[in-house]
Amino acid sequence: MGIKLHIDVMMAKRKMSAGELAERIGITPANLSILKNDKAKAVRFTTLEALCRVLECQPGDLLEYDHSDENTAGVDNPDTS
Numbered sequence: 001m002g003i004k005l006h007i008d009v010m011m012a013k014r015k016m017s018a019g020e021l022a023e024r025i026g027i028t029p030a031n032l033s034i035l036k037n038d039k040a041k042a043v044r045f046t047t048l049e050a051l052c053r054v055l056e057c058q059p060g061d062l063l064e065y066d067h068s069d070e071n072t073a074g075v076d077n078p079d080t081s
Helices: 007-014 018-025 029-036 045-055
Strands: 003-005 063-065
Touching: 007 018, 007 029, 007 045, 018 029, 018 045
Parallel strands: none
Antiparallel strands: 003 063
16 A cells, blocks of 8 residues: 555654553554554544554654555546546
């Protein structure tokens, strides 16, 4: 997917373990692992909000769009004529 999550970067900056972060945002360590390893197909706004609150950051600090990701090929682009 063209969206990358940089949770591990923010965790390192905050010196926070995965177990601590999972507990503080209210998800299982397994679900946090899915988010951290770019295996998630979606993220709830409530989860994103909790990540930003606990990691003291903005959504843009956690999310990145990768234009070069080949997995997005074939996705409809509404801006294309």
